[in-house]
Every structure is written in C-alpha cells, then in structure tokens.
Amino acid sequence: MEATKDQRIWQVVLAIPKGKVASYGQVADMAGLGRQARYIGRALGKLPEGHKVPWYRVIRSNGQIAFPEGSSTFERQKCLLEQEGVVVVEGRVKMSQFRWQP
C-alpha cells in the first residue's frame, strides 16, 4: 500500500472542478504515475468510506464509465454525475463537452 501515490491520486481527483470529468489516464499523468492508469482505479477502489474524493468524476478516456450498467457503483456514479450537471447516456458521458481540460 503505497499511500503516497494514493494520496497524490486523491489530491488530483479532488482538483477536478465540479461539472467536469477526467479520465484515468489524465489523473495518472497528473499524479505523476505516467501511464499507470490502472493503478488509479485500483487506488480508488481501496479508498475508505469517509473519503471526500469525487471518484465518480473519473471515467475512461472515451468518456465511458468503467463499470457495467446496473451495478451499484455505476448507478451511484451516474447519479452523482448527473447531479453535477454531466449528462450520462448508456453508460457514457458526452465527451467533447464535459471533459476536464487543464
């Protein structure tokens, strides 16, 4: 458990503005992990319950959500995204409009 990387990831995810989304690759790059996008998902999955990390703002590079439809996690993510103003359809986000562009 390299908490340093996880913490950096959380920090980056926390930096995502409301109403926008970022891809795992983007987060990985910003966190200094480079191309280890998979580690992001791993780290987010290990998060404790009381975290304030908007993990739901993190999606795939194509704007598609990482979970299968109908899953609790998916539903939660979709609901939270819509709450932020992001439109989610068929498990994917409207790409060219909500992607966080630093």
Next chain:
DNA sequence: CATTTGACTATTC
C-alpha cells in the same frame, strides 16, 4: 465524431 476489436502494460493478491 462514434463504435468495436485486438494487443499491451503496470500493479496487486
């Protein structure tokens, strides 16, 4: 621009 397939890497248990 949107979608699908296939091949790849890195981390973890």
Next chain:
DNA sequence: TGAATAGCCAAAT
C-alpha cells in the same frame, strides 16, 4: 507463478 483488474492505445469500421 498465475490470475485479475473502476485502463490505454491504435486500427478498422
């Protein structure tokens, strides 16, 4: 060692 994973990329459609 082997298997699994909240991914990414490129190419083709």
